[in-house]
Amino acid sequence: MKKLVGILLLGLIMIFATACSNSSTGNKENGGKFEPKKAIEITAPAGAGGGWDTTARMAAKIFNDEKIINQNIGVVNKPGGGGAVGWAYIHSQKDPYHLFVASPPLLLVPLNGQSKYDYKDFTPIANLIADYGAFVVRADAKWNNLNDLFEDMKKDPSSITVVGASSPGSMDHIQFVKVAKAAGVDIKKIKYVSDQDGGALTDLLNGSADVYSTGIAESVEQVKAGKVKVLGITADKRLEGDVISDFPTAKEQGIDATFVNWRGFFGPPNMDPAALKYYEQKFKELNDSKAWADIRMKNGWNEYFMGHDEYIKFLDQENKSMKALLDELGLAK
Amino acid sequence: MDAIHGLLTGFQVALSIQGLLFVFIGVAVGTIIGMIPGLGPITAIAVMIPITYGMSPAIALLLMAGVYYGAAYGGSASSILLNAPGVSESVATTFDGYPLAKQGKAGKALAVAAIGSFIGGTISIILLTFLAPFLSKIAISFGPPEYFALMLLGLTALASLSDGSTIKSLISATIGFMFATVGIDAQTGTPRFTFGNIHLLQGIDFLIIALGLFALAEVASLILNRNEKAIDQSKIGSLKLTKKEYKEVAGTIGRQSLLGFLIGVLPGAGGTIASFLAYLSEKRLSKHPEEFGKGSLRGVAAPETANNAASSGAFVPLLSLGIPGSGSTAVMLGALIVLGVQPGPLLVNEHPDIFWGVIASMYIGNIILLILNLPLIPYISKVLKISKPLLISLIIVFCIIGVYGVSFNVFDLYLLIGFGILGFVMRLIDFPAAPFILAFILGGMMEQSLRQSLTISNGSISIFFTSPVALVFIILSFLSFLIPVIQIIRRNNRANSAISKGA
Numbered sequence: 001m002k003k004l005v006g007i008l009l010l011g012l013i014m015i016f017a018t019a020c021s022n023s024s025t026g027n028k029e030n031g032g033k034f035e036p037k038k039a040i041e042i043t044a045p046a047g048a049g050g051g052w053d054t055t056a057r058m059a060a061k062i063f064n065d066e067k068i069i070n071q072n073i074g075v076v077n078k079p080g081g082g083g084a085v086g087w088a089y090i091h092s093q094k095d096p097y098h099l100f101v102a103s104p105p106l107l108l109v110p111l112n113g114q115s116k117y118d119y120k121d122f123t124p125i126a127n128l129i130a131d132y133g134a135f136v137v138r139a140d141a142k143w144n145n146l147n148d149l150f151e152d153m154k155k156d157p158s159s160i161t162v163v164g165a166s167s168p169g170s171m172d173h174i175q176f177v178k179v180a181k182a183a184g185v186d187i188k189k190i191k192y193v194s195d196q197d198g199g200a201l202t203d204l205l206n207g208s209a210d211v212y213s214t215g216i217a218e219s220v221e222q223v224k225a226g227k228v229k230v231l232g233i234t235a236d237k238r239l240e241g242d243v244i245s246d247f248p249t250a251k252e253q254g255i256d257a258t259f260v261n262w263r264g265f266f267g268p269p270n271m272d273p274a275a276l277k278y279y280e281q282k283f284k285e286l287n288d289s290k291a292w293a294d295i296r297m298k299n300g301w302n303e304y305f306m307g308h309d310e311y312i313k314f315l316d317q318e319n320k321s322m323k324a325l326l327d328e329l330g331l332a333k
Numbered sequence: 334m335d336a337i338h339g340l341l342t343g344f345q346v347a348l349s350i351q352g353l354l355f356v357f358i359g360v361a362v363g364t365i366i367g368m369i370p371g372l373g374p375i376t377a378i379a380v381m382i383p384i385t386y387g388m389s390p391a392i393a394l395l396l397m398a399g400v401y402y403g404a405a406y407g408g409s410a411s412s413i414l415l416n417a418p419g420v421s422e423s424v425a426t427t428f429d430g431y432p433l434a435k436q437g438k439a440g441k442a443l444a445v446a447a448i449g450s451f452i453g454g455t456i457s458i459i460l461l462t463f464l465a466p467f468l469s470k471i472a473i474s475f476g477p478p479e480y481f482a483l484m485l486l487g488l489t490a491l492a493s494l495s496d497g498s499t500i501k502s503l504i505s506a507t508i509g510f511m512f513a514t515v516g517i518d519a520q521t522g523t524p525r526f527t528f529g530n531i532h533l534l535q536g537i538d539f540l541i542i543a544l545g546l547f548a549l550a551e552v553a554s555l556i557l558n559r560n561e562k563a564i565d566q567s568k569i570g571s572l573k574l575t576k577k578e579y580k581e582v583a584g585t586i587g588r589q590s591l592l593g594f595l596i597g598v599l600p601g602a603g604g605t606i607a608s609f610l611a612y613l614s615e616k617r618l619s620k621h622p623e624e625f626g627k628g629s630l631r632g633v634a635a636p637e638t639a640n641n642a643a644s645s646g647a648f649v650p651l652l653s654l655g656i657p658g659s660g661s662t663a664v665m666l667g668a669l670i671v672l673g674v675q676p677g678p679l680l681v682n683e684h685p686d687i688f689w690g691v692i693a694s695m696y697i698g699n700i701i702l703l704i705l706n707l708p709l710i711p712y713i714s715k716v717l718k719i720s721k722p723l724l725i726s727l728i729i730v731f732c733i734i735g736v737y738g739v740s741f742n743v744f745d746l747y748l749l750i751g752f753g754i755l756g757f758v759m760r761l762i763d764f765p766a767a768p769f770i771l772a773f774i775l776g777g778m779m780e781q782s783l784r785q786s787l788t789i790s791n792g793s794i795s796i797f798f799t800s801p802v803a804l805v806f807i808i809l810s811f812l813s814f815l816i817p818v819i820q821i822i823r824r825n826n827r828a829n830s831a832i833s834k835g836a
Contacts, residue, residue: 048376049378077741080740081531114524167518170522193520194519194520197657197658199601202473202475202650217675222655225677299670331522
């Protein structure tokens, strides 16, 4: 009995510890310079273990390990609604001690009508890294480049199934649609199937699907093993790395389209300019640190730093391009 | 020969002092996580990732693997003792585990769960050791049509899940289906039945429904019947099984080790689905299906064996193909990438120490789990000796932590209470909850795979008949649907003729 109570108490303590780290009081800064006076919290608007969560935890770790920021930085997970629950939480925060990590879903989810807050409701601080999409087919597929594939898609769109891990209107779908559109394919006729938990790659390998729209890192090992080939990637120019440097871009195949899976950090609405400046500077230091370069390499992330002003311009442009695609697909709300 | 050689390499890793230490830590943490609510294996593994920095990847993976299969092991205790499953893999264990505890046979139920878990885990590791290359072909052989047919087969067992009114179980299942559709539809991206509430966009967590329908509904009944003298509920009973009981569960454990493993191998199915299909198939095979749901040892052995077998099976696609079949294995894959290892089809050649180290560690981990768990049973079961008011409060606290700990979201607590009320009302009017749960867990996957199949085939249902695997499952579904109907007709005929003879 005592043991069980002990276990339960332990559970309770763990939960309260997490709950308490959420609460913080408003703290007015006296103009001019900003210096954090208490612990900073970074929200990953998803469960533990995903891309947002990893980025947030790595950044928090390097900030503290390298003493770039001397206050404790904690990461909290706010899963739900593809990010919408986390964004609603950040939107209710008024002090500059709440940051969150974001990527293209911050544009796509609101455009699909699933979040009432979009990127304009928050303060972009800095972008740090980028990843790119890869379009993968089985090693024995008849297509050897994107143009072969898109020619067949133009002739008979119903004969080719594209699979991705997320639902229509989200990243895996849109990155494919964007490139296909630039190649002249009628994007409304693309057959797209979504399959979670490793199901998408399985569907490609067993022949249920023909094309797998995914990230570059997910393709490398399968290419090495000779199971699949990469027809094209969505980066601007070829990337460096074993095997990766062999992946042709869509651009070099004459298709003028790119898709960046950017990842950066945002603050609450109308962040105090002094605080914004402070964080922008700190993220720049993080980006330039050797420890972060190491993390980038290990995770296969590409450096893609943008400060606040550049970030806003980039986001406006990306949002316009995403909206046009979703409008054409009839998915935008 | 290769496998033996590989296994020896693996044991060099697993039997090193570091290896043994971290296997032990992994399975001990896993057991605790399985027992206490709120912390699922995914969260636990994700939290452990920072600890693994600087470890060798093989040691890191055997630690995380230990947490993973340890959680499936530990999950049975709260299901059996409190009717409140701590992880979704042990929801099916409540069906017979809790009735057994009520009859004063908690000790036996927990012992069967521990033994079933051990044997299921061990048999599946042996299969993993010797058949991994071959099994990886099975792992990718299932596309959407095959999954649909498998889920259909599982659902045809619905009728057999309740002994009362078939109509009532069908209604209950239909409601379960309806709840499975809540959230963003993966095939169109459209939110369904979310009423503009962002908390419903990702659907309703399985554990919330299970805790509401089973644990909270049980609490309500306990309060309602508080004046009735319990039939010696506080008795734990002996841990030892009689010879007859050993015989009874031996076949079940053997069969479900195999079935659970095979389902675990399939990416996307996982331990929860394995435990449900195990329960249903055992009930189907039993000569006394009426005992299931009322405290059958086989009803505990089946899901507990299968969920452990499935957790080893899940390593087949991860280790031999680099495909994570579930949320937990996806997190492990992410952790390995951070340590500089990208799992893929070449893992066994490039990093034999990781591949075989993990497999070898699972043999050891399973033995540690058995040694750790069996002696704990009498202590854990003392929870039943608590007085009723305290026990009731304990279950309520357990449920609330369990739900809040998953999402840190108050809305989920309202859902929990809602399902608790629904579960209680269903009990009052004699609607079984099991078909609801089953339809929820299988129905979601069945709907998605049906629509994926039809998109791929451009709307033609021939896709289900051109795949041999799917065809076999569909024929079996029809048979399993028709046989009870034929039996009923026969029985009626016999009864009629008996009446006419009597007249």
